[in-house]
Amino acid sequence: MVSLATIRASNVLLSTHLPSSPTILFIGATSGISLSILQHISQYADAPHIYSVARPPSAPAHQALLSILQEQHPTSTYTLIEADPTLLSSIPKITSTLTTHESKLDMLIFSAGHLSFEGRANTAEGLDPGMALGYYSRLLTLHSLLPLLNKSPNPRVLSVLAGGMEAPLNESDLDLREPENWSVMAAAFQGATMGTLSLEHLAQQNPELSIVHWAPGVVDTPSLARARKFGVPAAAAEAMSAEEAGERGLFYVTSERYSVNDGIVPIEDGVEKATKSAGGIFLVGADGESKDSEAVLAPMRERGVPTKVWEFTLGIFEETLKLGGD
Numbered sequence: 001m002v003s004l005a006t007i008r009a010s011n012v013l014l015s016t017h018l019p020s021s022p023t024i025l026f027i028g029a030t031s032g033i034s035l036s037i038l039q040h041i042s043q044y045a046d047a048p049h050i051y052s053v054a055r056p057p058s059a060p061a062h063q064a065l066l067s068i069l070q071e072q073h074p075t076s077t078y079t080l081i082e083a084d085p086t087l088l089s090s091i092p093k094i095t096s097t098l099t100t101h102e103s104k105l106d107m108l109i110f111s112a113g114h115l116s117f118e119g120r121a122n123t124a125e126g127l128d129p130g131m132a133l134g135y136y137s138r139l140l141t142l143h144s145l146l147p148l149l150n151k152s153p154n155p156r157v158l159s160v161l162a163g164g165m166e167a168p169l170n171e172s173d174l175d176l177r178e179p180e181n182w183s184v185m186a187a188a189f190q191g192a193t194m195g196t197l198s199l200e201h202l203a204q205q206n207p208e209l210s211i212v213h214w215a216p217g218v219v220d221t222p223s224l225a226r227a228r229k230f231g232v233p234a235a236a237a238e239a240m241s242a243e244e245a246g247e248r249g250l251f252y253v254t255s256e257r258y259s260v261n262d263g264i265v266p267i268e269d270g271v272e273k274a275t276k277s278a279g280g281i282f283l284v285g286a287d288g289e290s291k292d293s294e295a296v297l298a299p300m301r302e303r304g305v306p307t308k309v310w311e312f313t314l315g316i317f318e319e320t321l322k323l324g325g326d
C-alpha cells in the first residue's frame with residue numbers, strides 16, 4: 001500500500017515540479033474522486049488551464065464551483081464544457097474545444113461512470129450507458145486528443161474505473177447486444193477489459209504516453225450511494241473518503257512512479273517504480289500498487305484480441321458519429 005504520507009509528500013512537490021500552465025481535461029469531475037483531484041491540483045498548479053465536462057443538469061453547480069476556484073486562483077483558467085459524455089456524438093464538441101484553444105494537453109482524466117442497475121436502457125446511440133461512459137467515450141476522447149497529448153513533454157492519462165479487474169471477454173458479442181449476454185456486471189467487466197486492451201493498444205502506438213487504469217476501491221461518492229441502494233455486496237465495505245481518493249488519483253497522474261519516463265514528480269528514495277502490464281500501461285489497485293492481470297490478458301493478446309477489439313471500437317465510432325451527423 002502506498003501510504004497517504006508518501007502521496008501527500010509527492011503532491012506538495014507539484015508546486016515546484018509541475019511546469020507552468022499545464023493543460024488538463026477532466027471528464028467526470030462534477031462529483032466524487034475526480035472532483036477531489038481537480039480541487040487538489042488547483043492548490044498546486046501554477047496558472048493551469050483546466051477544462052471540465054459537465055452534462056446539462058450538473059453544469060450550473062459545477063460552474064459555481066469552478067467560479068469559486070477561479071476567484072481563489074486568479075492566474076488559473078477554468079472552462080466548463082457542457083456535454084453529455086454518454087453520447088459519442090458529444091465528444092467532438094469536447095475535443096474541438098481543446099484543439100481550438102490549446103497547443104498541448106498534459107493530463108487527461110476520465111472518471112464518468114454509471115452502472116445500469118435498473119436494467120439495460122440503451123443510449124440514443126444504441127449503446128449500454130455503462131459501456132458508453134466507461135469505455136467508448138473515454139477511448140474516443142483519448143484517440144481524438146492523441147496529437148495534442150503528444151505535444152506535451154510528459155503526457156499523462158488516468159482512467160478511474162477497474163484496472164486490474166479484467167475478466168475474460170465475450171468475444172462474439174463485444175458490445176453485449178444480445179439480451180442474454182447482458183447483465184450489469186457483465187457490462188462493467190466487458191467495458192473495463194476492453195478498456196485495458198485498447199489503452200494498451202494506444203500506449204504501444206504512443207510510447208511517450210503514460211497511462212494509468214486505476215480501480216479506486218470503495219470510495220464515498222454518489223456512485224457508491226447508488227451501489228449501496230441496489231444492494232451491491234462489495235459496496236458495503238468501509239469506504240475511503242473522496243478527498244483521500246482524490247489525493248491518491250493526483251499522485252497516480254503525476255508521480256514518476258507511474259510514468260514511462262521521468263514523470264513530473266520524482267519518486268521518493270526507497271519507493272520503486274510501479275510495474276507496467278505487458279501491454280505497456282499501469283494497472284493500479286486501490287492500494288496504489290501494480291496489479292497483475294496477465295493470466296487473463298496474455299492469452300487474449302496471443303490470439304490477437306486487442307486488434308479485434310480496437311477495430312470493432314473504431315467501427316462503433318464511425319457508425320455512431322455518422323448517425324449523429326458528424
Ligand SMILES: NC(=O)c1ccc[n+]([C@@H]2O[C@H](COP(=O)([O-])OP(=O)(O)OC[C@H]3O[C@@H](n4cnc5c(N)ncnc54)[C@H](OP(=O)(O)O)[C@@H]3O)[C@@H](O)[C@H]2O)c1
Nearest residue numbers: 028029030031032033058111112113114218219221222223
Ligand atoms: N466510488 C466507488 O466506490 C467506485 C468503485 C470502483 C469504481 N468506481 C468508478 O470510478 C469512477 C469515478 O467514480 P466516482 O465514485 O468518483 O463517481 P461519481 O462521483 O459518482 O460520478 C463521477 C461522474 O460520473 C458522471 N455520471 C454518473 N452517471 C452518469 C450518467 N448516467 N451519464 C453521464 N455521466 C454520469 C457524474 O456526472 P453527474 O454529476 O452529471 O451525475 C460525475 O461527473 C466511475 O467510473 C466509477 O464507476 C467507483
